[in-house]
Amino acid sequence: MDRRPRDARLRQVGTSRAGLPLRLLSVGHGSRQVLVVAGPHANEPVGGATVLRLAERVLADPRLCDGADVTWNLLLCLDPDGSRRNEGWLSGPYTLGHHFRHFFRPGFMEQPEWLPDGAEGATLPETRTLLALQDELRPFFQCSLHGVDVGGGFVELTRDLPGLAPRLAHIATRLDIPLELGPYDTLYWPTLGPAVYRIPPPRRGDLAAAITEAAVESTWFHPHPYGTVTAVVEAPMWGVTAVQDASAPVDAEETLRGVSRTLRRDTALLEELLARIRPYLGTAGDVDRLLAPVDDYVLVCPGLADSWDPDTGPGTDADGGARPLPPLTTARLTALRISARRIALRTAGLLHQLVTASGHDPSGATADLDRLIDAWCADYHDGHGARWIPVARQAEYQARVVLAAFDLARRRGPASGRGARPLGTPPVRTEVPFE
Structure with a gap:
């Protein structure tokens, strides 16, 4: 940011419950907006490293922003209060015992992505900040960066992005990241391709269903009327090979x-x-x-x-x-x-x-x-x-998946809402690297 003050701007967009600043890093000057949210779950820290990596990539390659008429908006951490409670394990040693003894994730009603009472009933300042950003930016593409403690990587989408599954498989193979072919989160959700799942529209249910299935209204769907594609990108900390075994079990x-x-x-x-x-x-x-x-x-x-x-x-x-x-x-x-x-x-x-x-x-x-x-x-x-995956590899995997999804989202055609490409305007056809 110091090297490129015109192209990278940092501003405070809100304040957490404990008074910590919520900061947005914007890169580029395009009319079409991308929003990437790091740290929505306090115990999933990889997104913080991923957004910085994305900022470096976008600044280094004009095809990713101004050349595609895009501005990248990177929310550095949505739940800084909860993230601080995980500092006991963040510096290592990276063992499962150390991780779980210092693990923290707030109760369901304190997780800022969820809207159990709808957007109008949102009370957390972090949630209200994110909703305001979505309404301000009306992004054509939104990413929520998550982490899997034990298992494999996968992607959840609010709209289909044909072609994402083979790109995801290529990235995972190159970086030796297992992909989950049946994660619990998506147990009852449609499959769009190996390790790619469709998030169903929110529905009213009991609290238990909401906690275990993310079945309630959420900030993933809030910008849906703007034509936004939301991708939830999960990156594993400890990988398990068997989560990608599609064979029939014995019993x-x-x-x-x-x-x-x-x-x-x-x-x-x-x-x-x-x-x-x-x-x-x-x-x-x-x-x-x-x-x-x-x-x-x-x-x-x-x-x-x-x-x-x-x-x-x-x-x-x-x-x-x-x-x-x-x-x-x-x-x-x-x-x-x-x-x-x-x-x-x-x-x-x-x-x-x-x-x-x-x-x-x-x-x-x-x-x-x-x-x-x-x-x-x-x-x-x-x-x-279960085997530990180094942080740099987690972040590289997640960044490449975000870029692959972005490349497909910008080719989808026009989206509704401010900042969208006008109807009838041909899409930009520059080749964007997704690795």
Whole structure:
């Protein structure tokens, strides 16, 4: 920015709940707008490195901005308050145990991308800032940068971008990033291609469905009337090869029963530990913020276990209708096993922080939590072969996927809204590198 003050401008666009600035870096002077949002989930930090990498790429290649009549708007971090709570693991060592003992992700109602009460009912200042940016810019392309703690990469779209799947596969192969062919997040969503999924329009449902499926209205869809294509780009921290195995499993039903039994058992252990810990926690603000996601996780676990168990029947949709699981591959079963373990590990890590923050442990819960965290992390290592992916490679993968999606989005044709290319104007046909 210091080297190119005319081409790169930084401005404060809002303030977090704790008073931290929300900053937007804009690169280029084109009439068509791109919006990239980093840090929407506090525990997924890779987007911060990705947006800086994108800024460097755009400044270095005129075909990506002024040559395509595009301005890139990079929101450096949507939830800086939550991100600061993850600083305990960000500097390493990059082990699963260290990560989950210092993990933080706010409760569902404090996650700024979600609009459970609609845009008009948004109360978080971070959410209101993002909504105002979307209404100001009316971007033809929007990216939300996310991270997968254990698993593989994938992309979710509000509109189809034909050709993205082969580009995604090429990028992932070049960088040795596994792609998820059946992530839990997209279990009931349409597949547009390998590791590319269509986000269904928001619908009203109960809180449990919203927490586990992002089923409520969100900032992903808020700019939809402007013709915006939103891409949610997920980059893994620890990769698991089996999430890209499309083969038929040997005994899917027995595996599902085992996953459900394990989740019920783990939930019971965590509920017992929570009951032991809660009387000693007090009511300080930090306690409330750590307890909110714990209560969310404990709330959804029984329903998840039942919806996956072949003996308790299929899951239900928001209207109460039966919703069976999609055809199960090794990749999908692996994703379900990882998800069940993830929700237990996150809960255990937050409980560990609650005990540590209280300054005393009269119930003796710390040793039990350490034992569970170590055993469950070992399952990721030994049972799934989880391997750390260096941060530079995570960010490079995510940046290349964003550029590939951008290249396809700008070729889609006209979008409605201010800043869109006028109807009848031929699209720019410069070749944009997507690697």
